Amino acid sequence: xxxxxxxxxxxxxxxxxxxxxxxxxxxxxxxxxxxxxxxxxxxxxxxxxxxxxxxxxxxxxxxxxxxxxxxxxxxxxxxxxxxxxxxxxxxxxxxxxxxxxxxxxxxxxxxxxxxxxxxxxxxxxxxxxxxxxxxxxxxxxxxxxxxxxxxxxxxxxxxxxxxxxxxxxxxxxxxxxxxxxxxxxxxxxxxxxxxxxxxxxxxxxxxxxxxxxxxxxxxxxxxxxxxxxxxxxxxxxxxxxxxxxxxxxxxxxxxxxxxxxxxxxxxxxxxxxxxxxxxxxxxxxxxxxxxxxxxxxxxxxxxxxxxxxxxxxxxxxxxxxxxxxxxxxxxxxxxxxxxxxxxxxxxxxxxxxxxxxxxxxxxxxxxxxxxxxxxxxxxxxxxxxxxxxxxxxxxxxxxxxxxxxxxxxxxxxxxxxxxxxxxxxxxxxxxxxxxxxxxxxxxxxxxxxxxxxxxxxxxxxxxxxxxxxxxxxxxxxxxxxxxxxxxxxxxxxxxxxxxxxxxxxxxxxxxx
Numbered sequence: 001x002x003x004x005x006x007x008x009x010x011x012x013x014x015x016x017x018x019x020x021x022x023x024x025x026x027x028x029x030x031x032x033x034x035x036x037x038x039x040x041x042x043x044x045x046x047x048x049x050x051x052x053x054x055x056x057x058x059x060x061x062x063x064x065x066x067x068x069x070x071x072x073x074x075x076x077x078x079x080x081x082x083x084x085x086x087x088x089x090x091x092x093x094x095x096x097x098x099x100x101x102x103x104x105x106x107x108x109x110x111x112x113x114x115x116x117x118x119x120x121x122x123x124x125x126x127x128x129x130x131x132x133x134x135x136x137x138x139x140x141x142x143x144x145x146x147x148x149x150x151x152x153x154x155x156x157x158x159x160x161x162x163x164x165x166x167x168x169x170x171x172x173x174x175x176x177x178x179x180x181x182x183x184x185x186x187x188x189x190x191x192x193x194x195x196x197x198x199x200x201x202x203x204x205x206x207x208x209x210x211x212x213x214x215x216x217x218x219x220x221x222x223x224x225x226x227x228x229x230x231x232x233x234x235x236x237x238x239x240x241x242x243x244x245x246x247x248x249x250x251x252x253x254x255x256x257x258x259x260x261x262x263x264x265x266x267x268x269x270x271x272x273x274x275x276x277x278x279x280x281x282x283x284x285x286x287x288x289x290x291x292x293x294x295x296x297x298x299x300x301x302x303x304x305x306x307x308x309x310x311x312x313x314x315x316x317x318x319x320x321x322x323x324x325x326x327x328x329x330x331x332x333x334x335x336x337x338x339x340x341x342x343x344x345x346x347x348x349x350x351x352x353x354x355x356x357x358x359x360x361x362x363x364x365x366x367x368x369x370x371x372x373x374x375x376x377x378x379x380x381x382x383x384x385x386x387x388x389x390x391x392x393x394x395x396x397x398x399x400x401x402x403x404x405x406x407x408x409x410x411x412x413x414x415x416x417x418x419x420x421x422x423x424x425x426x427x428x429x430x431x432x433x434x435x436x437x438x439x440x441x442x443x444x445x446x447x448x449x450x451x452x453x454x455x456x457x458x459x460x461x462x463x464x465x466x467x468x469x470x471x472x473x474x475x476x477x478x479x480x481x482x483x484x485x486x487x488x489x490x491x492x493x494x495x496x497x498x499x500x501x502x503x504x505x506x507x508x509x510x511x512x
Contacts, residue, residue: 015074015105015122016067020060022052022116034059050224053115060109060118069138070107076123102126106136192216195240195259208250211243230274237267272511289445289504292413299508301402302410303441305329308399310464312389314364318431318466319349323356325437326418327365327387329411333404335391338382341375346419348430364389417506422482431467432478438464439485439499445509447499455494 018037025031025045032052034044036059044059046052103125110119110133128134192199192209194216203209218236222229241263248256293299309325326347330337344352353375359365366386367374377383392398402410417440418433428436442456443449450456461472476495479485488497499507 013071013074015071015076017119017121018063019120020056020063020118022049022056036063038063047226048224056118060120064107064109064120064137067107070105070122072105074105074122076105076121076127104139107138108134108136110134194219203247204250208243208246211239212247215240215243230270234267234270234274237263237270241267289507291505291507292416293409293508296509296511298402298406298409299441299511301400301406302413302508304400305332305410306438306441306464314362315355315358316466318429318434319347319355320358321466322347322418322430322434322437323349323352323359324364325434326411326414327359327385328390329407329414331385331387331390332400332402332410333398333407335388335398336384336386339374339385340377340379340382342379343415344375346424348418348428348433350430413506420482420484420503420506422484426478426482428478428482431465431471432475432482435461435465435472435475436479436484439479440503440506441508443499443507443509445511447501447504447507449495449497449499451510453496453498455489455496457494458492461495 020037021035023033023035025033030048032046032049034046034052034056035041041059044052044055046055105122106125106128108121108123108128108131110121110131111117112133123131125136125139128136191201192213194212199209199212199216201209203212215236219240222233222236241260244256244260244263248254248260293302305328306325309321309328313321313324315321315324323344326343327337327339330339330343344356349355353371356365356367356371356374360367360371364387366388368384374383374385390398414437417437420436423433423436438461439449439456442460444452446453458469458472462469465472465475467475473490476485476488476490480488483500484503485497486500488495
């Protein structure tokens with residue numbers, strides 16, 4: 001009889017076993033790869049851990065659907081790998097036969113805690129029960145060899161019928177076999193959290209608890225985005241500020257109210273950052289303004305050039321100041337640049353040739369030829385010019401912090417201002433154009449003069465536009481007639497008003 005049992009056990013086959021893994025591709029990348037221990041399965045590469053986990057689970061499910069159910073004649077795959085967790089320590093030499101387990105053969109899936117490895121194996125029900133986290137997805141019918149190895153005792157009570165019997169336990173007749181170790185209980189559901197705070201499950205009203213839970217999920221989803229969306233993030237921060245303020249009202253928690261204020265500040269800062277990146281600063285509820293200079297750093301660079309020219313102009317008067325400003329913008333990065341006759345003739349100068357000769361005569365400007373050649377030059381044959389005071393020293397830098405890519409943007413902006421269509425139509429003088437340039441850099445986001453519309457001090461204006469107070473009033477009237485200024489009020493100390501909507505794209509707002 002023993003020989004018969006051995007022959008039947010010898011016909012058993014090893015259980016199937018395969019593993020699906022999720023691994024990082026390398027440092028500095030969020031990409032992952034999914035591999036399977038089956039030779040026919042090719043490696044998959046996914047952009048994120050979430051996508052890789054979904055692909056790994058789908059791959060394992062496909063295998064489970066494709067393979068036949070667990071085979072009754074198979075012995076435990078885990079036992080073949082050296083697993084002894086299901087064999088008790090009886091103090092006697094253990095039997096080494098890999099099939100000495102118990103119960104029907106099942107197809108079990110084991111997942112690690114980190115969610116990066118999935119194993120599927122054929123094993124007995126006892127091994128599945130002894131493996132933490134194992135889940136049986138199918139069972140085989142009772143087989144003949146198992147019955148031969150461990151026949152049911154003749155004196156067994158009726159209540160033991162159908163209970164698995166194990167060959168490594170030699171109990172007395174009528175003794176019930178030990179039940180398989182229970183599968184560890186599932187973890188409690190994850191507590192809802194937002195901003196490192198646990199949302200109490202009994203928080204009332206329920207609408208507030210639901211809003212906080214949803215916001216926590218939305219913030220975590222935003223962190224998984226591949227590209228930032230500042231407008232969306234600002235909206236989330238505003239919702240968070242309102243929700244935390246309500247939470248503070250319900251619980252009387254001062255820390256929550258402080259967190260609400262922080263969220264309000266973050267929302268405002270992010271909103272401004274988004275507007276600056278997109279080149280649009282809104283006026284209240286109005287549409288965004290698409291400015292020629294799109295970022296605050298460029299606005300500050302424009303103001304720095306105007307301040308430098310005011311301090312270092314070699315000749316007096318608004319005409320010389322405007323010409324020096326335009327030549328400085330052309331040569332700001334390296335001290336050299338190209339110029340054509342129209343660039344000088346279009347500035348509204350009374351005698352451009354005499355003014356250029358004065359600049360070359362005092363050594364501020366250097367030309368390769370005559371002033372007449374410069375004024376006659378055309379775009380296809382520009383004249384190279386040099387401003388020695390702007391040439392950086394060897395191994396050093398010039399007076400300005402911006403680079404060679406920013407310089408043409410600033411020069412183009414100034415050219416757009418001084419050659420404005422209505423200024424050209426009215427044949428505006430150099431002083432009027434210089435005032436237009438100055439006021440374009442002295443407004444708030446909505447076009448009001450001065451920070452927060454407080455106006456521009458007259459001392460500041462006359463420093464940038466070297467004219468008397470009576471002449472300044474005439475220049476303001478000319479800009480108003482050219483549809484540059486509106487609602488102007490000139491006092492003994494300040495000029496208030498606003499730039500018209502037509503010229504808002506040319507402004508460089510003051511950002512506090």
